[in-house]
Amino acid sequence: MADVLITGANGEIGHSLIQYLAEEGRYQVVGCDLREPSAALSRLCSRFYTGDILDSDLIAEIHANHCFDKVFHLAGLLSSSGERDPYLAHDVNVNGSINIMKMAQEDANRTHKPVVFVFTSSIAVYGLQQAERPELAVREHEHLAPATMYGINKLYIEQLGRYFGVLNKPMEEARMVNLDFRCLRFPGVISAETVPSGGTSDFGPEMLHAAASGQRYDCFVKPETRLPFMVMQDAVKALLDLSRASRDRLTQQVYNVNAFSVTAAEIRDQVLRAFPGADIGFDPTAYRQAIVDGWPRDVDDSPARNDWGWEPDYPLERAFDDLLVPAVKRRY
Ligand code: AKB
Numbered sequence: 001m002a003d004v005l006i007t008g009a010n011g012e013i014g015h016s017l018i019q020y021l022a023e024e025g026r027y028q029v030v031g032c033d034l035r036e037p038s039a040a041l042s043r044l045c046s047r048f049y050t051g052d053i054l055d056s057d058l059i060a061e062i063h064a065n066h067c068f069d070k071v072f073h074l075a076g077l078l079s080s081s082g083e084r085d086p087y088l089a090h091d092v093n094v095n096g097s098i099n100i101m102k103m104a105q106e107d108a109n110r111t112h113k114p115v116v117f118v119f120t121s122s123i124a125v126y127g128l129q130q131a132e133r134p135e136l137a138v139r140e141h142e143h144l145a146p147a148t149m150y151g152i153n154k155l156y157i158e159q160l161g162r163y164f165g166v167l168n169k170p171m172e173e174a175r176m177v178n179l180d181f182r183c184l185r186f187p188g189v190i191s192a193e194t195v196p197s198g199g200t201s202d203f204g205p206e207m208l209h210a211a212a213s214g215q216r217y218d219c220f221v222k223p224e225t226r227l228p229f230m231v232m233q234d235a236v237k238a239l240l241d242l243s244r245a246s247r248d249r250l251t252q253q254v255y256n257v258n259a260f261s262v263t264a265a266e267i268r269d270q271v272l273r274a275f276p277g278a279d280i281g282f283d284p285t286a287y288r289q290a291i292v293d294g295w296p297r298d299v300d301d302s303p304a305r306n307d308w309g310w311e312p313d314y315p316l317e318r319a320f321d322d323l324l325v326p327a328v329k330r331r332y
Contacts, residue, residue, distance in 0.1 A: 008075030053096035081198035093153035124151035187228030192327030211278035223265035230259035245308035259312035
């Protein structure tokens with residue numbers, strides 16, 4: 001059975017992805033995270049490394065014990081955390097990513113086969129002025145002027161992925177190493193199972209979890225703030241589908257993916273439909289509002305749809321009615 005590495009295994013996406021991969025039973029799942037795994041998570045992984053992707057001893061230990069043919073690199077500081085400590089964000093998001101890329105390249109050298117390296121990027125790579133926030137969905141090559149440390153870090157790793165990636169044919173011979181680099185630019189992700197922390201799209205899931213657990217919630221962005229979102233199930237589906245797509249079908253390395261574009265007020269309305277007594281207000285925080293004001297209202301994900309058949313299962317109402325609301329009701 002091949003080994004697959006998941007960094008950021010203890011994070012929201014990591015957790016869900018590992019569940020799917022472990023249930024499928026096609027891989028030996030190796031997890032890595034700064035935080036100790038729960039008992040359930042460590043049972044799902046064939047091996048779990050607790051430590052920092054900046055720690056060269058940890059990287060050397062993982063490298064000595066495994067040879068990966070697939071890596072999902074999810075570890076990183078999110079956008080709001082990144083603004084609170086931009087140097088730490090740079091260290092983890094850039095230098096940590098380079099450590100993981102280098103390890104994967106060495107595995108590719110050992111086996112003479114490119115390692116499929118799936119990187120989670122974000123809508124934070126875009127940077128728009130309020131006046132130019134277009135109504136039309138933004139395409140992958142447009143408005144790439146991120147204003148946050150997190151967005152800058154993500155865009156840079158995308159560029160490194162292009163540089164080290166198998167599509168960079170002229171450089172292949174000289175470098176003798178390669179990554180089959182595949183990247184998703186995620187919108188905000190909403191999960192019923194976990195509550196996020198450190199992100200700026202977190203107001204969506206936070207509103208839902210607060211209502212379900214009977215707590216008041218003050219949303220930190222304005223009601224009219226519109227962003228693209230998807231549910232965790234679709235995020236995991238996108239990761240798996242892209243990782244399994246035949247290389248010949250991929251015309252680019254970086255893909256937008258989206259399920260619905262929604263305002264904070266519309267999320268509140270969905271939550272209120274399910275929890276009519278929920279106490280939800282709006283109390284925007286200047287720096288977090290500034291972050292989302294630079295992000296696109298919608299993204300064009302037609303290359304993902306055309307190249308590898310991306311299609312979300314959960315549009316807005318279905319996401320809340322069929323998935324999120326029943327699940328949070330069971331949880332609280
Ligand atoms: C964040 O808010 O930082 C993330 C993202 C949109 O990348 N959820």
